[in-house]
Amino acid sequence: MSQQVQGVIARAKGEPVRVETIVVPDPGPGEAVVKVQACGVCHTDLHYREGGINDEFPFLLGHEAAGVVESVGEGVTEVAPGDFVILNWRAVCGQCRACRRGRPWYCFATHNAKQRMTLLDGTELSPALGIGAFAEKTLVAAGQCTKVDPAASPAAAGLLGCGVMAGLGAAINTGAVGRGDSVAVIGCGGVGGAAIAGSRLAGAGRIIAVDIDDRKLELARGLGATHTVNSRQADAVEAIRELTDGFGADVVIDAVGRPETYRQAFYARDLAGTVVLVGVPTPEMQLELPLLDVFGRGGALKSSWYGDCLPSRDFPLLIDLYRQGRLDLDAFVTETIPLDGVEQAFARMHGGDVLRSVVVF
Template identity: 80%
Template sequence: MQVVKGIVARAKGQPVTLEDITVPDPGPGEAVVTIQACGVCHTDLHYREGGINDEFPFLLGHEAAGIVEAVGEGVTNVAPGDYVVLNWRAVCGDCRACRRGEPQYCFNTFNATNKMTLSDGTELTPALGIGAFIEKTLVHALQCTKVDPAARPAAAGLLGCGVMAGLGAAINTGGVTRGKSVAVIGCGGVGCAAIAGSALAGAGTIIAVDLDDKKLEWAKGLGATHTVNSSGVDPVEAIRELTGGYGADVVIDAVGIPATWKQGFYARDLAGTLVLVGVPHPDAKIPEIPLIDVFGHGGALKSSWYGDCLPSRDFPMLIDLYLQGRLDLDAFVSEEIGIGDVEAAFEKMHHGEVLRSVVIL
């Protein structure tokens, strides 16, 4: 057991605080990881705002890379000294998805059983079962994915959530392959990762759509061939015009509001695919669309969970591509900050000033 510093959200909408946190020794199947870097993700802000659940206080942070310090009984996949990216899909191997050979949809992922606590003994709820705005965290060992230690932590950790979600939405969920046309609506961190993933897969036309010219410039730097500022034009018509009048083969909604989902629905070519990867508000509803349009358009309407990734397969592969210079993870790191700067980073995120602020520990 040890006491370290970490960032906690105590109540809905209240500023986060830097607290003393007790981290227990790892039990069976668990690991303690020394965190080196952790990205500030919009999901952390969702937790602080009560948009995930009301199980306060939360230990925030989940896009992290670090070094395994200690492991509990029965752990064989990692050992002390291993360099890992943390994930929130610790595949169980035994649920109905795993048994049918689809572990990327695992319905029973593992988290640590032991609880990290505040100094008064109050149990913390770690964000996405991780909690990584902290010097050391306790996770299930299967939440640790070994990767090449040559990858710098600030970049590698981003695979833990947002970058993997966007890349996977394009490649895994959307099935983007060579020559396909892609439109991405919303060019924050996840949307730009979808653009990078589309470029990596060899897509032909890659259209970035956003209201903010700064975000569209980020998208161009990551592989967008065309940009559309939808504040002044109809994005559906613009996407059709850029795809020979047909619409895109794959449209990715990285915003997650009814208006953008509807735009994505109509911006597809016949038999095209719409992927929802932006996290909707719990009150959001699918907009009213004539059922004949659903039938007549064909294709697929999908949602992407964590980029439908399999961490043990995808993280090492993407780190290798990063080290080969084929995937620019460094481009997603807008700034490196201290652990006490998370609240300010939330404000910058809210105003669209950064792709990712990354806490360095």
């Protein structure tokens, strides 16, 4: 029997979001209904509201979430009612060419629930990243549920569902940061901060945080940065080189995703170093680099999709590290807010005052 719950809806481009009643159907084959306990407010949700992803309004926003499985549909074996799970937006298919080659973190055919949640009048909703978790309950594909230790704080655990995993994975998975490596992270919001935390976790020797906001640089120190650079006051490339004996960093992570910051990352890396792009560009952005420099500097230029994570592998491991006190996920939770506080959280996001606002039910 379908259920009626409250959820945050974006009805049109640029309009303030509002809490409305939505209808959640019973799970069909391969699906699960999850009672959401916490959901982070991510920049991607704001992009949806602004029409920056697509124009399939109305959207049910929210995707960085953790909660408890309430019910499952036919054929579901991955999770069962009562399991504490983190939701992910890359449920791997197991059949595409990436999965068959043993690289499921690149799965090219990830899937979502087949049924749609709706408004009371039957209007179908587009769930953000196939999740839609600014809601008391949500319907997802069972493969989007990753079971983890239920002792973890839902507010902290849910952040692995997107931004924090993207940053941690950009350092550990994509950048392959190793013991003693030098790392520079450009942009120290939630994703960049997580890249710093991931670099520390991987044993990096020197971790350089770059931002234009001293408040974010101070937070970066708390997450593991050994040095900070305010790029309003100093040339970021020169500063990174000075801090790495004139060579540049082994790995430079661009957590902003602009042509200007990518060029900084490119020239701030050591010869044969690695650049990782994890910040998301907008469609109109263009990049120009001298091709001879691309050739002559060697190394690798990589893009990081969701931190190149495999949720079934990475989420339980990271939650275990969190429970052991080795990964401070709580540090990313700046504030907890009610469901009707999402619009105000978007405004604070613009002001740079928070790493993450988290809706707690």
